[in-house]
Amino acid sequence: MTKQTLSLSDDLLAYVVANGSEPDDLVRDLIDETARVLPADQGMQIAQEQAAFLTLLTKIAGVRTAVEIGTFTGLSSIAIARGLADGGRLTCFDISDEFTSIARRYWKRAGLEDRIELRLGPAAQTLATLPAEPHLDLVFIDADKTGYLGYWQEIVPRMRPGGLILVDNVLRHGRVLDPDPSDAATIAIIEFNRFVLRDDRVESMLLPIADGLTIARRH
Numbered sequence: 001m002t003k004q005t006l007s008l009s010d011d012l013l014a015y016v017v018a019n020g021s022e023p024d025d026l027v028r029d030l031i032d033e034t035a036r037v038l039p040a041d042q043g044m045q046i047a048q049e050q051a052a053f054l055t056l057l058t059k060i061a062g063v064r065t066a067v068e069i070g071t072f073t074g075l076s077s078i079a080i081a082r083g084l085a086d087g088g089r090l091t092c093f094d095i096s097d098e099f100t101s102i103a104r105r106y107w108k109r110a111g112l113e114d115r116i117e118l119r120l121g122p123a124a125q126t127l128a129t130l131p132a133e134p135h136l137d138l139v140f141i142d143a144d145k146t147g148y149l150g151y152w153q154e155i156v157p158r159m160r161p162g163g164l165i166l167v168d169n170v171l172r173h174g175r176v177l178d179p180d181p182s183d184a185a186t187i188a189i190i191e192f193n194r195f196v197l198r199d200d201r202v203e204s205m206l207l208p209i210a211d212g213l214t215i216a217r218r219h
């Protein structure tokens, strides 16, 4: 028995993906196109095992109303939209028309365009256009790291009891351990993680998947 999460070699990660997270042709094309067209930004895309996890979790939770903050070229939005219950809807927030024009093309190809709505603009402002009452079943936060705490504060009151909030990159590739971090994103994530831990509106844990994924359930 081991008490420690394995650190994955490339081969072991490939095994993990091959055993349950293998992308289909559409997702493979999206990953390839993102790498070809946006080589400097491709690292922003979620990992394949995270995509599979998002789809499964969305199904398990019977999600009907979902929000994503940070869409990029569309991998996580496709993963969530594929898991939605019948009649379910995903609203995506992003600031980039360039990145999301690729996402929109793949939503159409996947037959998901009727389930997904895109709202362009800085999420700090556009999130305020959501109804104020608790109505969200699942939210995925994966945009600018310095904005996380503000997005959290907008989102938590809008979650239904039992609703799930997922937050990506909460380990900053290990930089959260830096005793004197110099980059604003890492400082913001350390503060964000501390805040979530003490937020008694939710029960949460930090999953060591990819670059760290917080999963929180609204009381």
Ligand SMILES: C[S@@+](CC[C@H](N)C(=O)[O-])C[C@H]1O[C@@H](n2cnc3c(N)ncnc32)[C@H](O)[C@@H]1O
Binding pocket: 044, 045, 046, 069, 070, 071, 072, 073, 074, 075, 076, 077, 093, 094, 095, 096, 099, 121, 122, 123, 124, 142, 143, 144, 147
């Ligand atoms: C890490 S990427 C998202 C990756 C995406 N979830 C995926 O699976 O491919 C971050 C995204 O956040 C967007 N973004 C950055 N700042 C933003 C802001 N202030 N408001 C809304 N979106 C923002 C960027 O345009 C980018 O597409």
